[in-house]
Amino acid sequence: xxxxxxxxxxxxxxTRALASSAIASGVHFGLLTAAVEVLGMHFLVANALxxxxxxxxxxxxxxxxxxxxxHGSVVRQGGRYAVTSATSLAWLTLLMHLGTTxxxxxxxxxxxxxxxxxxxxxxxxAHRVFIFSEGTDRPEGQEIPAWGxxxxxxxxxxxxxxxxxxxxGTAGTLAALxxxxxxxxxxxWLQATFAAAVIGSGIVVADAxxxxxxxxxxxxxxxxxxxxxxxxxxxxxxxxTTLALGFLAFRAADMGKPWPANLFDRRKDxxxxxLDDVAAGAWVxxxxxxxxxxxxxxxxx
Numbered sequence: 001x002x003x004x005x006x007x008x009x010x011x012x013x014x015t016r017a018l019a020s021s022a023i024a025s026g027v028h029f030g031l032l033t034a035a036v037e038v039l040g041m042h043f044l045v046a047n048a049l050x051x052x053x054x055x056x057x058x059x060x061x062x063x064x065x066x067x068x069x070x071h072g073s074v075v076r077q078g079g080r081y082a083v084t085s086a087t088s089l090a091w092l093t094l095l096m097h098l099g100t101t102x103x104x105x106x107x108x109x110x111x112x113x114x115x116x117x118x119x120x121x122x123x124x125x126a127h128r129v130f131i132f133s134e135g136t137d138r139p140e141g142q143e144i145p146a147w148g149x150x151x152x153x154x155x156x157x158x159x160x161x162x163x164x165x166x167x168x169g170t171a172g173t174l175a176a177l178x179x180x181x182x183x184x185x186x187x188x189w190l191q192a193t194f195a196a197a198v199i200g201s202g203i204v205v206a207d208a209x210x211x212x213x214x215x216x217x218x219x220x221x222x223x224x225x226x227x228x229x230x231x232x233x234x235x236x237x238x239x240x241t242t243l244a245l246g247f248l249a250f251r252a253a254d255m256g257k258p259w260p261a262n263l264f265d266r267r268k269d270x271x272x273x274x275l276d277d278v279a280a281g282a283w284v285x286x287x288x289x290x291x292x293x294x295x296x297x298x299x300x301x
Contacts, residue, residue: 013066017124020061028054055085062127069132080131084123087200090193092118097190122201130204130270133211149212155201155223156209162220172222173251176229177243184238195230199274202227207270216268217276228254228277232284236292246288253280 028050035046059081064070069077092114099110129144129152144152157163161171183191202223210216232250236242254277257265261283264276 013128014124016066017062017127018119020058020066021119023061024054024058027057055081063132067127067132072132077131083200083203084126084131087126087197087204088118088123090197090200091122093193094190094197126204129208133208144208144212152205152208152212153220156205156221158222158226162222168219168222169225169254170251172225173229173247173254175222176226177247179226180230180233180238180243188235191230191234195227195234198223198230199227199278202274203270205270206273210269210273216270217265217273221273224274224277225250225254227274228281231278231281232288234285236285236288242288242292245291246284249284249287250281253283256280258283 031050031053032046035041035050039046041049059078063072063074063077092111095114095117096107096110099105099114100107103110105113125148129148154160157168158172158175161175162168164171183194205223206217206221209218209221213220229246229250232246233243236246253261257276258280261276261279264272264279266272267275
């Protein structure tokens with residue numbers, strides 16, 4: 001084996017990942033308290049600085065100890081860690097909003113439950129199959145068990161829509177329409193946060209599936225179409241008419257790949273798979289807002 005470490009088991013990695021998070025939280029809280037109480041720093045500034053220190057601590061511990069991926073590129077892993085952290089914050093925000101506003105839970109209990117769910121359902125899997133998927137002695141794809149591959153496939157294909165033999169991308173785009181309709185009365189920040197969570201999660205899922213299936217932008221992966229359609233309809237008054245216009249415009253943009261979608265499309269990894277559709281969705285979003293402004297809006301019926 002030389003100087004390389006053996007790949008940790010799932011139980012080993014999860015236990016140490018939880019311990020790493022606990023230590024990082026302690027660093028965060030300790031620095032926050034010291035900065036406010038001893039240095040007299042404003043708590044928001046202190047919290048931002050402490051969060052950075054806690055994040056760096058968590059990254060270093062996970063890289064060196066929990067996932068033993070110290071031989072991988074620290075720049076690559078650090079960039080992926082930043083994407084994963086931003087995505088986990090989006091999911092945490094959505095879950096806390098659901099727990100407190102809809103469920104009526106105290107915010108402390110909502111934060112605790114949301115943090116545990118985010119850690120187990122997103123953060124830990126993303127650390128193992130996305131951030132620290134390189135730099136260990138695991139053969140390609142071995143970090144994902146059989147049940148995990150099934151979950152990834154279900155997510156990436158949006159419940160199997162990616163297996164539709166004709167126009168799977170269109171099927172994936174259609175899947176976004178009821179979600180957009182359900183969120184139509186929610187505040188913009190919640191819609192944007194949900195879109196960000198889907199985009200970040202899609203990068204992780206598409207990247208893992210690309211390595212498993214041997215294609216960076218496999219046509220069976222249609223979660224990117226869902227993300228692009230969500231972006232297309234942000235802050236757009238939702239009606240049957242605007243949904244139809246957005247759907248048609250997004251399909252055209254997704255197939256036409258206007259700049260910078262064509263640049264992202266050349267990347268054969270999770271980033272390229274998702275961001276080309278997000279870029280196409282951004283063009284549709286701009287076109288819809290300009291069109292609605294010129295026409296004076298569209299009837300909401």
